[in-house]
Amino acid sequence: MSFLEVEIERILPGGFGLAHAAGHTVFVSLAAPGDRLRVRVERQQGNVLFASIEEILVASPERIEPPCPYFGRCGGCDFQQLTYEKQLAAKAEIIRDCLHRIARLEQVPDVVVTPSPREWRYRMRATWQIDRGEQTIGYYERGSRRVCDVADCAVLVPQLEETLERVRATDWQEFPPALQHLDVVAGENNVSLAPPFAEFETAELELKIGAEVYHYSAEAFFQVNPGLLAPLIEFALADATGEAAMDLYCGVGLFTLPLARRFAEVTGVEGNPVAVQFARHNLQRAGLENVRIVNAGVAEWIRRGALQTDFVLLDPPRAGAESAVITGIVDSRAKRVTYVSCDPATLARDLRKLFAGGYVLESLLAFDLFPQTHHVETVVRLVTKKHKI
Numbered sequence: 001m002s003f004l005e006v007e008i009e010r011i012l013p014g015g016f017g018l019a020h021a022a023g024h025t026v027f028v029s030l031a032a033p034g035d036r037l038r039v040r041v042e043r044q045q046g047n048v049l050f051a052s053i054e055e056i057l058v059a060s061p062e063r064i065e066p067p068c069p070y071f072g073r074c075g076g077c078d079f080q081q082l083t084y085e086k087q088l089a090a091k092a093e094i095i096r097d098c099l100h101r102i103a104r105l106e107q108v109p110d111v112v113v114t115p116s117p118r119e120w121r122y123r124m125r126a127t128w129q130i131d132r133g134e135q136t137i138g139y140y141e142r143g144s145r146r147v148c149d150v151a152d153c154a155v156l157v158p159q160l161e162e163t164l165e166r167v168r169a170t171d172w173q174e175f176p177p178a179l180q181h182l183d184v185v186a187g188e189n190n191v192s193l194a195p196p197f198a199e200f201e202t203a204e205l206e207l208k209i210g211a212e213v214y215h216y217s218a219e220a221f222f223q224v225n226p227g228l229l230a231p232l233i234e235f236a237l238a239d240a241t242g243e244a245a246m247d248l249y250c251g252v253g254l255f256t257l258p259l260a261r262r263f264a265e266v267t268g269v270e271g272n273p274v275a276v277q278f279a280r281h282n283l284q285r286a287g288l289e290n291v292r293i294v295n296a297g298v299a300e301w302i303r304r305g306a307l308q309t310d311f312v313l314l315d316p317p318r319a320g321a322e323s324a325v326i327t328g329i330v331d332s333r334a335k336r337v338t339y340v341s342c343d344p345a346t347l348a349r350d351l352r353k354l355f356a357g358g359y360v361l362e363s364l365l366a367f368d369l370f371p372q373t374h375h376v377e378t379v380v381r382l383v384t385k386k387h388k389i
């Protein structure tokens with residue numbers, strides 16, 4: 001084990017503080033730009049040393065006291081040491097860095113990160129890890145698979161915090177023997193847990209976003225921060241209209257419903273059969289009959305036949321889109337593409353291929369769906385070179 005003294009230069013994708021010392025690049029967890037730190041080297045990967053803070057020698061002016069008692073041990077939040085303003089600035093820098101270094105964009109535009117209406121108590125979806133042996137419930141500890149026992153999670157919406165307290169008060173005899181984690185999500189008037197157990201049900205929930213009503217449950221993906229979804233959808237779709245649109249990785253139809261009001265025909269593609277059922281149900285309840293929801297892996301579905309569309313919206317999971325998906329979009333020559341992403345690094349990897357395939361950046365806006373963490377949602381609108389005004 002070795003120790004180093006370092007000064008943090010800036011925050012990198014992944015949320016690490018960057019420093020240089022003893023001929024190495026050093027990635028420091030939970031740091032603030034300007035901190036002077038004594039750090040403990042945890043591991044080495046090539047020339048990069050991964051380190052944790054042993055002692056704060058001189059605190060950055062951007063550093064604040066993290067309010068959560070679990071901060072540092074719990075693997076959930078990694079930005080509580082930064083003022084909210086600095087969190088937003090760090091996220092803008094992370095996106096710029098990825099666009100420049102990974103997407104190889106020569107002229108990186110100004111990046112604006114829309115703040116969350118709530119910095120705390122915003123999260124309406126979570127996964128709680130369970131350790132029956134230790135009788136602990138919470139989130140994995142930082143860099144480990146041990147469960148950090150969390151009684152109060154300050155980013156959860158009040159309904160979920162109250163549910164966490166009820167789950168924790170349940171007799172351990174009532175927990176299914178093989179239960180390792182619980183998926184939980186809140187709606188307007190209820191919460192849904194998967195798998196169901198004791199008094200807790202996988203309830204069907206309802207939430208109104210903008211003009212649309214969505215039904216979903218803990219068995220399907222739903223976005224974590226409802227406060228920013230209406231402006232996110234508005235920016236993603238802007239004034240798009242036309243004959244045909246595709247909503248790839250469509251979930252329960254967050255973008256599919258508003259797309260169906262703007263395009264003559266819409267196709268949504270989604271891998272999770274529960275999400276597919278909800279998407280069909282949501283469209284039916286909204287009286288929208290011009291949509292086909294396909295239950296398939298997006299790459300497999302694209303391999304079956306060429307995309308023919310004016311507009312593509314894709315919102316893949318953190319790993320980004322498979323290469324076949326990007327190739328399919330380029331080959332489709334869709335006039336406009338909107339890429340919604342929760343990981344700037346995989347977004348930038350995919351954008352590089354889309355730029356090489358003839359798309360150019362029209363506009364970009366980020367949304368802070370995940371305060372107190374380094375995560376950020378980025379929405380990029382692309383047009384073909386031919387259609388750039």
Ligand SMILES: C[S@@+](CC[C@H](N)C(=O)[O-])C[C@H]1O[C@@H](n2cnc3c(N)ncnc32)[C@H](O)[C@@H]1O
Pocket residue numbers: 221222223249250251252253254255269270271272275296297298299315316317318
């Ligand atoms: C980030 S979520 C977006 C969902 C939806 N657009 C929304 O905003 O609510 C990604 C979705 O892609 C689905 N998914 C993940 N991998 C997939 C794949 N290879 N093919 C099809 N769907 C996939 C997940 O089930 C999830 O619903």
